[in-house]
Amino acid sequence: MAKSEMLQTAERGASISKKAPHEKYLEAFRIMLQTRIFEEKLASLYRGGLITGGVYLGKGQEAVSVACGIFLQKGDVFAPLIRDQAGRSAFGEPLIDVARTYLGSRSGPMRGRDGNIHRGCPKAGQLAMISHLGAMVSVVVGKLMAKRMKGEKGFIGLTTIGEGGMQTGATHEGMNIAAVEHVPLVMVATNNHYAYSTPNDRQFACADLVDRAKGYGYEGSSVDGTDLAQCLEVIGAAVKRARAGRPPQLVVTSTLRLAGHGEHDDASYVTEDIRREPFAKDALQRTEQFILEHELLDRAGLQQIRAEITAEVDEAVSTAQQEDAPVGSEEDWCAVSTRALADRPSLAE
Amino acid sequence: MSVTYLEAIREAQAKLLREDDRVFIYGQDIAGKFGGAFKATKGLAEQFPGRVLNTPISEDAMVGTAIGAAMEGMRPIVEMQFADFSSIALNQILNNAGTQFWRTQTPCPITVRLPSGGTKGSGPFHSQSMEGIYSHYPGLVVLTPATVEDAYTMLIDAVAIDDPVIYCEHKYLYYHLKADALPTEKLPIGKARVVRPGRDLSIVTNSAMVHEALAVAQQFSAEGIEIEVVDLRSVKPLDTDTVLASVARTGRLLCVGEAFPWGGVTAEVIARVASEGFHLLDAAPARINAKDTPIPYHPNLWSEHRPNAKTIAAKARQVLQE
Numbered sequence: 001m002a003k004s005e006m007l008q009t010a011e012r013g014a015s016i017s018k019k020a021p022h023e024k025y026l027e028a029f030r031i032m033l034q035t036r037i038f039e040e041k042l043a044s045l046y047r048g049g050l051i052t053g054g055v056y057l058g059k060g061q062e063a064v065s066v067a068c069g070i071f072l073q074k075g076d077v078f079a080p081l082i083r084d085q086a087g088r089s090a091f092g093e094p095l096i097d098v099a100r101t102y103l104g105s106r107s108g109p110m111r112g113r114d115g116n117i118h119r120g121c122p123k124a125g126q127l128a129m130i131s132h133l134g135a136m137v138s139v140v141v142g143k144l145m146a147k148r149m150k151g152e153k154g155f156i157g158l159t160t161i162g163e164g165g166m167q168t169g170a171t172h173e174g175m176n177i178a179a180v181e182h183v184p185l186v187m188v189a190t191n192n193h194y195a196y197s198t199p200n201d202r203q204f205a206c207a208d209l210v211d212r213a214k215g216y217g218y219e220g221s222s223v224d225g226t227d228l229a230q231c232l233e234v235i236g237a238a239v240k241r242a243r244a245g246r247p248p249q250l251v252v253t254s255t256l257r258l259a260g261h262g263e264h265d266d267a268s269y270v271t272e273d274i275r276r277e278p279f280a281k282d283a284l285q286r287t288e289q290f291i292l293e294h295e296l297l298d299r300a301g302l303q304q305i306r307a308e309i310t311a312e313v314d315e316a317v318s319t320a321q322q323e324d325a326p327v328g329s330e331e332d333w334c335a336v337s338t339r340a341l342a343d344r345p346s347l348a349e
Numbered sequence: 350m351s352v353t354y355l356e357a358i359r360e361a362q363a364k365l366l367r368e369d370d371r372v373f374i375y376g377q378d379i380a381g382k383f384g385g386a387f388k389a390t391k392g393l394a395e396q397f398p399g400r401v402l403n404t405p406i407s408e409d410a411m412v413g414t415a416i417g418a419a420m421e422g423m424r425p426i427v428e429m430q431f432a433d434f435s436s437i438a439l440n441q442i443l444n445n446a447g448t449q450f451w452r453t454q455t456p457c458p459i460t461v462r463l464p465s466g467g468t469k470g471s472g473p474f475h476s477q478s479m480e481g482i483y484s485h486y487p488g489l490v491v492l493t494p495a496t497v498e499d500a501y502t503m504l505i506d507a508v509a510i511d512d513p514v515i516y517c518e519h520k521y522l523y524y525h526l527k528a529d530a531l532p533t534e535k536l537p538i539g540k541a542r543v544v545r546p547g548r549d550l551s552i553v554t555n556s557a558m559v560h561e562a563l564a565v566a567q568q569f570s571a572e573g574i575e576i577e578v579v580d581l582r583s584v585k586p587l588d589t590d591t592v593l594a595s596v597a598r599t600g601r602l603l604c605v606g607e608a609f610p611w612g613g614v615t616a617e618v619i620a621r622v623a624s625e626g627f628h629l630l631d632a633a634p635a636r637i638n639a640k641d642t643p644i645p646y647h648p649n650l651w652s653e654h655r656p657n658a659k660t661i662a663a664k665a666r667q668v669l670q671e
Contacts, residue, residue: 114452122420122455130444138410139445142417142425149373149399149423170440173410180405181414335451335487336512341539343484343586 018295021229022236024070026296028090028228029287031070032062034309035086036284038095041313042102046263050321051102053115058083060226060258061190063283066090067231068158068188071239072125077143077157079127079136082117083190083257084160093126095312099320112326133165137174137187144183156184156242164195166212167203175248179217184242186249187218188235190225192257193279197269210252218250225253226281228290256280352531354494355523357501358389358462360531362426365508366397369424372508373400375411376428376462386430387464387523408437415459416446424508425459432463432517433477446513447488456511460504465493465517466557466607467655472646478556478606478639481613483515484585491585492538493517495559497528499582502535510538517584519557526560541588543595547577550669551595552661553618554605555581562605564658565665574669584614592618593626600631601668605656610638632671637664 020026039057046055058065061083069090072078078091085098100108101119110119110128120128127143129136140157147155165171166189178185195203206212213220219241223234231253238249256279260267274280291297297305334342352360365372374390380403384391394401404411408429415425429435435442442461449457467476484491490512494500500518507514536542544559545566552562559580566576579595581587596602602622604615615636622634637656645651 110452114448118452120453122453127420128449128453130448132440132444135409135413135440135445138407138413138441139417139420141410142414142419143421144417145414146418146421146423149418150421170409170413173405173407174413176405177407177410177414335447336490337450337456338490338510338512341490341510341512341586 020296022232024232025229026291028063028066028070028232029291030305030309031066031086031090032228032284032287033305034089034095034312035062035066037306037309038098038313039085041317043263045102045317052104055102055263056082056117056261057259057263058085060255060282061192062086063228063231063287064188064190064225064235064253064255065160067228067235068160070232071236072156072158075125075147075152075155077125077127077140077155079129079140079157079159081129081133081160081162081165083192087160088126091126092124093121095316096319097121099316100323103317103320104325105320105323106326107323108320132170134161134168134171134174137161137171138177140185141174141178141181141183144185145181148183154243156186156239158186158188158239161187161189162195163189163191163193163200163209164198164203166209175216175218178248183248184245186235186238186242186251188251188253190253190255192255193274194257194261194267194270196261196265208252210250213250216248216250218248219246220250220252222252222254224279225255226279226283226286228283228287254279255283258282351527351529352497353524354497354500354518354526355387355389357497357528357531358504358518359391359393361501361504362390363393363396365424365426365505366393366400369508371422371424372426373402373418373423374426374428375402375404375415377404377406377430379403379428385428387520389428389462408434409441412438412441412459412461413445415461416441416449416457419457419459420449420455426508427459427461429461429463431475432465432479433474435461435463435479439482442483442489442513442515443486447486449488450512451488457513458508458511460507460514460516463515463517464520466519466521467644467651468521469648469651470646471644473643476644478517478608480515480517480555480584481608484614484617485612488513489585490514490538490583491517492583493519493556494582495519495522495556495580497526498532498535501531503538503582506535506538517556521557536582539583539586539588541582541591542580543577543591544580545576545578547575547599549574549576549599550601550603550665551577551579551592551599552603552605552665553579553581553592553595555584555614556607558605558607558656561656561658561661565661568658568662569665576665581614587617587621589621589625592622593629596622596626596629600629602630602634603661603665603668604634604636605661606636606638607655608638610641613638632668635664635668637661
């Protein structure tokens with residue numbers, strides 16, 4: 001990501017006179033803002049009928065997600081889920097990959113074979129999630145074991161999950177095997193209080209999901225997912241502990257999903273009471289407010305960053321929109337990489 | 350010297366571990382002195398420290414872990430304790446491993462060993478033949494070795510393949526099949542083998558049923574009826590050409606499978622022959638499978654549940670008389 005001049009100046013300024021609460025605070029804020037602007041664009045494309053399939057937003061979870069990606073380095077493994085645009089960007093996913101995948105460009109990483117948030121670039125350490133929640137946890141474990149077998153050092157893996165995904169068998173098996181294999185895993189579980197439409201009292205009955213850390217042999221911590229400084233602090237510390245060889249880390253964050261499950265969903269089931277809870281605050285708004293109050297940036301500076309991001313987003317979207325869609329007649333329809341072993345009964349042709 | 354089907358599997362794994370640093374074996378009870386529920390890895394953990402690893406009872410995570418390791422350049426072999434338990438890992442195998450290359454262009458070279466098929470007294474949950482389920486989904490290679498030689502060479506080939514491979518080893522054959530020595534030649538993956546040439550009827554089958562079919566062919570030969578037996582070896586890809594060539598010689602087809610009767614390998618073979626080789630057939634193609642119930646525990650019931658030499662012979666006679 002090209003860092004704006006304004007931001008660089010602001011960071012320099014901040015480090016001198018007005019100290020940001022975390023060294024990555026402004027960088028993280030910019031990614032959060034980029035995520036929000038980009039996702040609003042995606043939502044509007046969806047409403048205009050220009051995106052086929054679903055659109056899934058991370059609205060309200062940008063602070064947690066950006067903190068998941070921003071501490072990762074080359075050689076690390078990131079297995080994001082559906083509300084992790086900010087984390088994906090922080091770990092280096094180019095915006096054009098997102099635009100191409102959502103808009104179905106044949107030039108995108110998934111080439112029209114898969115869409116929306118089911119994208120990734122395993123070679124760059126970003127795994128492509130499958131929809132079955134918890135399935136990626138053990139895949140990260142395998143990546144980390146292989147790195148260790150190959151003699152690599154200093155790497156970690158980070159995966160995200162929600163309070164709904166925490167209830168699957170795959171999550172349980174994956175969390176347990178990570179501890180058994182002593183791999184450097186950070187698992188960030190965001191309790192956004194609704195799994196699609198289902199509230200917490202029908203997902204789990206324990207007092208706090210972080211209590212599970214002990215049961216799995218993890219080190220657990222909790223954080224207010226609407227507070228960027230805290231997210232950076234707590235998730236950053238968990239990443240550091242994993243890198244130092246501590247047991248797997250479970251970080252449980254609390255937020256409210258400020259959108260539907262996907263853009264097809266009006267989230268009318270979210271109660272007024274829950275919207276008044278502290279965890280229902282908008283993390284991005286809080287961050288902006290903090291930045292202005294503490295004069296890390298002024299309004300003009302914010303405005304300039306917003307304009308820069310809007311231009312970047314528009315460029316990614318218009319590039320992807322001009323690209324060709326995949327064509328069935330040019331698709332090779334071969335699901336195995338060993339082409340000689342493709343099963344092609346002539347009756348299917 | 351003689352070598353059993355089970356020993357061939359163990360020897361193949363020893364060779365793979367010896368010659369390829371990327372190989373490790375991951376499964377339940379496979380390490381230490383124990384060496385697996387069937388001893389398919391006996392001695393290997395001691396010989397190759399850190400590369401034959403016991404796992405928790407977590408079939409989903411075992412395969413998920415193998416997928417991650419394979420994407421990172423390793424060649425993991427997962428041993429399921431019984432094929433039946435791989436149902437717990439269906440999601441990882443079908444949705445994660447099977448879609449990975451198609452979606453991300455990242456090869457996912459895992460080999461999942463499934464101790465498959467029935468033995469006396471094993472009952473509903475330790476007897477299943479699951480090759481049909483795995484073959485139904487895209488992105489997987491599905492193998493069912495029926496001989497000591499194939500057990501050895503096909504496992505070595507499986508690990509070399511850049512795609513997920515489901516390797517169905519038949520538990521009944523573990524101790525019952527013996528060869529003089531490990532093979533020095535091999536037939537490539539994806540090729541079926543005519544194990545007995547014939548003239549009057551083709552029996553197309555796989556895994557342990559190859560041996561039941563051979564017994565029937567032997568019995569008919571005494572009456573002057575020559576049955577050709579085709580061992581599919583690889584269920585996916587399916588060697589339709591070899592099957593059609595056999596039917597072209599005999600004009601009659603009987604498919605035999607140990608799996609449940611709805612759909613599956615026998616249905617697929619018949620569908621292909623009926624649609625591509627209808628003109629080759631002198632009689633309606635037939636098939637015989639296990640019965641459509643869970644696999645029974647008691648030997649008296651079990652031996653009637655699966656196709657056996659008697660029921661195969663009766664079916665063969667029907668097809669021959671048509």
